[in-house]
Amino acid sequence: MSRFWSPLVKQLTPYVAGEQARLPDLVKLNTNENPYGPAPEVLAAIAHANADDLRLYPDPAASALRRVIAAHHGVQADQVFVGNGSDEVLAHAFHALFQHGLPVLMPDVSYSFYPVYCRLYGIPHELVPLKADFCLDVQDYARPAGQVGGVVLANPNAPTGIALPLADIEALLRLHPDRVVLVDEAYVDFGGESAASLIARHPHLLVVQTLSKSRGLAGLRVGYALGSVELIEGLARVKDSFNSYPLDRLAQAGAVASFGADAYFRQTCARVMQSRERLSAGLRELGFQVLPSAANFVFATHPGQDAGELAQRLRAQAILVRHFKLPRIDQFLRISVGTDAECGRLLGALNTITRSS
Ligand SMILES: *Cc1c(COP(=O)(O)O)cnc(C)c1O
Numbered sequence: 001m002s003r004f005w006s007p008l009v010k011q012l013t014p015y016v017a018g019e020q021a022r023l024p025d026l027v028k029l030n031t032n033e034n035p036y037g038p039a040p041e042v043l044a045a046i047a048h049a050n051a052d053d054l055r056l057y058p059d060p061a062a063s064a065l066r067r068v069i070a071a072h073h074g075v076q077a078d079q080v081f082v083g084n085g086s087d088e089v090l091a092h093a094f095h096a097l098f099q100h101g102l103p104v105l106m107p108d109v110s111y112s113f114y115p116v117y118c119r120l121y122g123i124p125h126e127l128v129p130l131k132a133d134f135c136l137d138v139q140d141y142a143r144p145a146g147q148v149g150g151v152v153l154a155n156p157n158a159p160t161g162i163a164l165p166l167a168d169i170e171a172l173l174r175l176h177p178d179r180v181v182l183v184d185e186a187y188v189d190f191g192g193e194s195a196a197s198l199i200a201r202h203p204h205l206l207v208v209q210t211l212s213k214s215r216g217l218a219g220l221r222v223g224y225a226l227g228s229v230e231l232i233e234g235l236a237r238v239k240d241s242f243n244s245y246p247l248d249r250l251a252q253a254g255a256v257a258s259f260g261a262d263a264y265f266r267q268t269c270a271r272v273m274q275s276r277e278r279l280s281a282g283l284r285e286l287g288f289q290v291l292p293s294a295a296n297f298v299f300a301t302h303p304g305q306d307a308g309e310l311a312q313r314l315r316a317q318a319i320l321v322r323h324f325k326l327p328r329i330d331q332f333l334r335i336s337v338g339t340d341a342e343c344g345r346l347l348g349a350l351n352t353i354t355r356s357s
Pocket of ligand 1: 032084085086087088111154158184186209210211212218221222223
């Protein structure tokens with residue numbers, strides 16, 4: 001606390017990101033990074049940068065990148081907004097589209113950044129509980145007209161990994177035709193169904209994706225939104241009132257190259273999905289209950305082991321997984337899918353721990 005802080009800052013509860021530890025022989029399965037990293041073409045594009053690429057300001061509209069993303073998703077470039085990671089895109093979306101003085105609906109178990117943006121921008125929110133099996137029932141989002149400021153959810157959900165069928169997204173869109181429904185698809189490339197195909201028919205749908213997970217570019221900080229021209233214009237108005245150049249020249253060049261390397265993208269996603277199924281099976285053999293995941297992580301609980309203690313004991317062996325001390329999920333571990341060798345080390349360590357207690 002400082003007397004120099006504005007009153008708002010005193011009330012903030014910032015998001016706590018997963019640990020970026022530097023340990024020898026680290027098995028880092030705590031922040032859902034991609035074990036295979038970006039396509040070689042991305043590194044080549046960044047390496048080809050010249051002095052002008054850093055001397056001059058970047059394209060504030062990131063036009064080349066937006067054209068490439070638009071072509072990838074079959075939309076127009078003016079239906080694409082890009083930002084410094086999808087976290088920034090989400091923040092601008094909350095700011096531009098959810099500030100109506102009415103509660104934004106979101107699942108009680110979801111990306112814990114959503115309530116943080118609400119507090120930052122003074123947006124009321126209402127947590128809508130998922131069912132006991134962590135599935136989402138769209139009917140729980142029905143409200144009388146004029147009582148909702150918007151809806152936000154992650155699909156596949158984080159940290160559960162559970163995917164919602166597109167028919168349910170459409171039902172949500174029909175429930176709230178006059179408010180924005182934001183679908184955060186950070187993990188969609190690992191087996192989910194993208195709502196991007198619904199944009200043409202639903203001007204109130206905003207789909208947010210990132211290059212951090214499926215394209216192995218968490219360090220480059222590129223995320224984007226797809227939606228109707230009017231929604232994208234709203235986001236651009238906030239961005240241009242905040243920072244004209246959120247994406248530097250290297251990030252724009254690397255991101256364009258990533259969309260050009262389609263075979264690498266599909267192969268590495270497929271490898272992660274195969275490893276996910278092997279990891280899930282291995283965990284079940286050790287007595288874990290594992291939720292069905294369509295993401296690059298699994299969410300698992302063991303009936304005979306405290307999840308917090310398990311995370312600590314793994315950490316002592318330089319294996320990092322994520323444990324959230326939050327209601328309903330404090331007995332679960334979120335484990336990112338690494339290479340098969342990394343998953344093997346995790347399963348070996350868990351085998352020893354669960355047998356010895
Ligand atoms: C990782 C993640 C993001 C943020 O991704 P960045 O593009 O790296 O900012 C957004 N939403 C969810 C649900 C995530 O898990």
